[in-house]
Amino acid sequence: xxxxxxxxxxxxxxxxxxxxxxxSPISGHKSVSxxxxxxxxxxxxxxxxxxxxxxxxxxxxxxxxxxxxPNYSSELNVNALLLGDSALYLCASSSTGTSQRQFFGPGTxxxxx
Amino acid sequence: xxxxxxxxQSLIVQKGGISIINCAYENTAFDYFPWYQQFxxxxxxxxxxxxxxxxxKKEGRFTxxxxxxxxxxxxxxxxxxxxxxxxxxxxxRATNFGNEKLTFxxxxxxxxxx
Numbered sequence: 001x002x003x004x005x006x007x008x009x010x011x012x013x014x015x016x017x018x019x020x021x022x023x024s025p026i027s028g029h030k031s032v033s034x035x036x037x038x039x040x041x042x043x044x045x046x047x048x049x050x051x052x053x054x055x056x057x058x059x060x061x062x063x064x065x066x067x068x069x070p071n072y073s074s075e076l077n078v079n080a081l082l083l084g085d086s087a088l089y090l091c092a093s094s095s096t097g098t099s100q101r102q103f104f105g106p107g108t109x110x111x112x113x
Numbered sequence: 114x115x116x117x118x119x120x121x122q123s124l125i126v127q128k129g130g131i132s133i134i135n136c137a138y139e140n141t142a143f144d145y146f147p148w149y150q151q152f153x154x155x156x157x158x159x160x161x162x163x164x165x166x167x168x169x170k171k172e173g174r175f176t177x178x179x180x181x182x183x184x185x186x187x188x189x190x191x192x193x194x195x196x197x198x199x200x201x202x203x204x205x206r207a208t209n210f211g212n213e214k215l216t217f218x219x220x221x222x223x224x225x226x227x
Contacts, residue, residue: 042217104156
């Protein structure tokens, strides 16, 4: 079975631009969470979606938004990019909204110049 | 109160030795404590996890020890191997309105030397 997949692998943007990151969960998983991992730090929770509904939101500005589609894939959008948004963006999926086991994808490396 | 404090920041262990990484938390609502292993350029991979009603869990060479009264938990890697060289993160989750938010520690870079 395929694991969590994310696209693109790498992305370079300039300040002020907008970016969309994509995530496909493990087949059968209905919950998707997004995390930001700045170099040298642990992942920070951004959003969780379950059955297309937002279940949780971390301490991130409104420039960050997300959605989940009927096939349970998800997109993370970041507007008005700042240098500080440079990070590895991780998607994690689980089978239910309260599953203990979250499986992470390889991430999208975003560089903002 | 949501923080998970992890130590040490880096650790060097000889092959065959025991690697020990420690974490501490304050939020008593945390009810699930996983450990993740991350290699460079990869996403974190779930290694082992424990719930607070258990004091120890062992899976192969990996053991979690949990001290609920001290609000501390640790990862022990027995017979450490060069392939164990990676960054390890402890994490904690509070079930809150069905939210799966994981709060991660700052990570420990483990290096196993021959």
